[in-house]
Amino acid sequence: MPSVIERLEDLNDHIDHLVKWIIIVTMVIIPIVMTLQVIMRYFFNYPLPWPEEGVRFSFVWLVFMSACAALRRGELVVLDFVIRRLPPSLAFALTVVGRICILIFLAFTIYSGSDMTAHVLGRGTNSPVLQIPVWIVYISLPVGCLFMGFQIYLHLAHQFRGTQPRLPPGFGFSHHK
Numbered sequence: 001m002p003s004v005i006e007r008l009e010d011l012n013d014h015i016d017h018l019v020k021w022i023i024i025v026t027m028v029i030i031p032i033v034m035t036l037q038v039i040m041r042y043f044f045n046y047p048l049p050w051p052e053e054g055v056r057f058s059f060v061w062l063v064f065m066s067a068c069a070a071l072r073r074g075e076l077v078v079l080d081f082v083i084r085r086l087p088p089s090l091a092f093a094l095t096v097v098g099r100i101c102i103l104i105f106l107a108f109t110i111y112s113g114s115d116m117t118a119h120v121l122g123r124g125t126n127s128p129v130l131q132i133p134v135w136i137v138y139i140s141l142p143v144g145c146l147f148m149g150f151q152i153y154l155h156l157a158h159q160f161r162g163t164q165p166r167l168p169p170g171f172g173f174s175h176h177k
Contacts, residue, residue: 008154009166015147016072016168019065026062030055053129057137064144071151072168092159099156106149113141 002010037051070076083091121135158165 005154005157005161005163008157012072012150012154012166013169015150016069019068019147022061022065023069026058026065029058030062033058050129053127057127057130057132060137061140064140065147068144068147068151071148072165095159096156099152099159102152103149103156106145106152109145110142110149113138113145117142 033051033055037048041047067076083094086094117135117138120138121133125134126132127134127137154165
């Protein structure tokens with residue numbers, strides 16, 4: 001029977017799969033839509049009204065999902081030159097404190113983002129040009145922060161167990177050193 005940490009890692013793999021697909025879709029949409037806008041503006045002298053809004057909304061989702069993917073892969077900037085020079089027990093404690101501070105910040109951000117999302121959802125606000133519900137954009141903040149909080153929680157669990165988090169499937173093959 002799989003342990004709790006193994007089940008959390010399995011869930012993390014599913015989250016990572018979803019995050020990767022959101023990144024792929026947004027990274028396909030953004031250049032296609034912007035290229036279409038350039039063609040329409042410069043070749044036909046007829047700029048479309050919706051591409052800027054669509055790209056902006058896609059970019060918001062891209063930012064939060066990319067931050068989550070980078071966190072899982074250990075690709076975020078880390079200033080650990082001080083931590084590496086400390087005694088192991090002090091480095092362990094400071095890393096735990098740092099991760100707990102990040103979790104507190106993410107919890108606050110999830111709460112605030114959910115509140116903002118509920119507010120625009122309750123008002124039924126639509127975007128000016130595309131007329132899509134604005135909550136679809138706003139919810140990217142709490143969703144992205146929730147996924148990042150899960151990553152931090154998993155790192156803490158592994159830190160206390162003395163184990164390493166599972167790398168995403170296929171990560172070791174394409175990662176350059």
